[in-house]
Amino acid sequence: MPLLAVVYFSISGTTEKLAHAVAHGADGLTEVALCRIAGDDIVSGRFQNGRLLETIDRADAVAFGSPTYMGGPSAQFKAFADASSDRWSEQRWADKIAGGFTTGACPSGDQLHTLTYFSILAAQHGMLWCGLDVPGGEDPGGRNRLGSQLGLATHLIDDALPQSDLSTAEYLGQRLAKMAGRNG
Numbered sequence: 057m058p059l060l061a062v063v064y065f066s067i068s069g070t071t072e073k074l075a076h077a078v079a080h081g082a083d084g085l086t087e088v089a090l091c092r093i094a095g096d097d098i099v100s101g102r103f104q105n106g107r108l109l110e111t112i113d114r115a116d117a118v119a120f121g122s123p124t125y126m127g128g129p130s131a132q133f134k135a136f137a138d139a140s141s142d143r144w145s146e147q148r149w150a151d152k153i154a155g156g157f158t159t160g161a162c163p164s165g166d167q168l169h170t171l172t173y174f175s176i177l178a179a180q181h182g183m184l185w186c187g188l189d190v191p192g193g194e195d196p197g198g199r200n201r202l203g204s205q206l207g208l209a210t211h212l213i214d215d216a217l218p219q220s221d222l223s224t225a226e227y228l229g230q231r232l233a234k235m236a237g238r239n240g
């Protein structure tokens with residue numbers, strides 16, 4: 057069975073809920089490794105969790121997740137990305153499927169920039185980007201509520217994630233898993 061790695065940072069748990077929903081969506085189609093970036097993975101400003109990087113080495117597909125912080129990915133996610141530069145020089149992650157998800161406090165809180173960053177990170181590694189094939193505002197189930205086709209963008213309403221965002225996360229996980237199977 058292919059492996060989907062869900063690599064994410066979360067402090068207050070919203071991105072983590074999305075990560076779990078992505079994993080749930082892939083259930084039965086791939087094995088899933090949930091890889092949470094922890095604060096103490098970063099020592100003197102450098103990401104030092106070699107095991108997490110090795111999990112991605114083995115994965116067929118990777119979902120990148122971070123809250124949007126100051127209009128981009130969190131510093132903790134960026135520390136992880138910077139630590140992947142050895143892999144970049146060998147293009148060790150080339151041809152893996154990649155997708156991304158983010159959340160913010162505002163409906164248009166520059167989440168697109170975080171997703172754009174994820175897609176550029178994937179391009180740097182020679183990975184194949186997988187967005188959402190759900191037209192915003194057209195889906196009977198309300199998925200892709202914010203109309204973001206590069207990846208999943210969400211925001212909190214009354215301090216909670218709408219169910220439609222969790223359903224979109226599940227769908228993204230399912231899509232990444234199907235692509236991983238097709239690519240294998």
Ligand SMILES: Cc1cc2nc3c(=O)[nH]c(=O)nc-3n(C[C@H](O)[C@H](O)[C@H](O)COP(=O)(O)O)c2cc1C
Pocket residue numbers: 065066067068069070071072123124125126127128159160161162163164165166167212
């Ligand atoms: C330092 C900081 C910067 C933030 N910047 C943004 C932002 O640019 N846009 C936005 O919509 N929300 C922003 N937020 C809100 C977070 O994205 C939001 O609270 C998110 O749900 C946190 O994710 P988590 O629960 O996974 O930690 C910011 C929060 C913090 C703490």
